[in-house]
Amino acid sequence: MAETNRQWKLQSRPKGLCAPGDLQLVESPLPAIQDGQALAKVKYLSIDPTMRVWMAIDTYLPAVAIGEVMRAAGFAEVVESRHKDFKKGDKIVGLTGMQDYCVIDSGEKRTSFRKVPYIPLLSDTAFLGVLGFTGITAYFGMMEIAKPQKGETLVVSAAAGATGSIAGQIGKIHGCRVVGIAGGAEKCKWLTDELGFDAAVDYKQPDWKEKLAAATPKGVDIDYENVGGEIMHEVLKRMNLHGRVVLCGLISGYTKEDPALESFATILRKRLRVQGFIILDYADRFMEGATQLGKWKMFGKLKDRETIVEGLEKAPEAINMLFTGGNIGKTIVKV
């Protein structure tokens, strides 16, 4: 076991993309654990757009304080334990932070750690992606809010990302016509050729609005919204009466100011049911979501893909990839 712990600490709140110096890699002594604590080696970090929000403002969790270890979800293995619920060798997921080692305390609640089961043929990283926060977010967003019906049209934005790619496939499983919106030909090809989406619209092409209209001839019944701004505005214009908008994320606004207020007038006029949600609301039902996702994956009904960035030192670059579109599928840092 190493004697030091490399930790990314927040130095300043980013403006725009995460810039060099916003996070600083520091080495601290490995913490000595007390009774009721365990020490875990972080193996993989989940890289999520919400991390950029945590760096800036208070939302459903307080902003990371200046000087604090950057918050991140991760996959870790217990290496030493004086905690009644965890033993050496246990594999866990939770908010590990962007560091080599994390301490598990007693009394931590629903945002903290849970053990992951051994499932043959399933990689450890799947617990951060298809069976992790993003997959489970897609599951509950689709099953609880979208409630997809056969023959309906579902549009998913950031469709080639971790959440969008699973949400779209759940739509296909339920017999929807699924249209993905993503940046670039490679992502669009992956959506249609590999994941079975009915159409994919490259929003970086000048004629993307016409392409979206052509791909949704019967309008849109479900918008699984990950992006917001102009993309959301364009999809909302095509919504059918009594459509459902899964307001999952608004990534286009995370690095700049974009009120996008006009879209909400459309929501009102068409009596759309829009429901924001935070995946933590379903914390008690994670196993249900993960079990169903695991079954779909094992029966070949769900494909997932990962962008693995090698090295803890690359973690800030990995965060930026989410905003420049450098990832496909779930983005993970191999520590």
Ligand SMILES: NC(=O)c1ccc[n+]([C@@H]2O[C@H](COP(=O)([O-])OP(=O)(O)OC[C@H]3O[C@@H](n4cnc5c(N)ncnc54)[C@H](OP(=O)(O)O)[C@@H]3O)[C@@H](O)[C@H]2O)c1
């Ligand atoms: N509500 C919840 O509890 C919850 C939980 C998890 C995630 N989310 C939300 O779900 C969304 C996706 O998260 P994820 O973790 O799955 O990330 P992801 O989709 O794997 O990565 C983000 C993707 O967003 C796209 N993007 C970035 N900036 C954009 C812009 N300005 N316009 C259009 N597309 C843009 C990029 O793809 P392109 O190349 O296609 O642009 C990028 O690959 C985020 O909004 C996130 O906040 C919400």
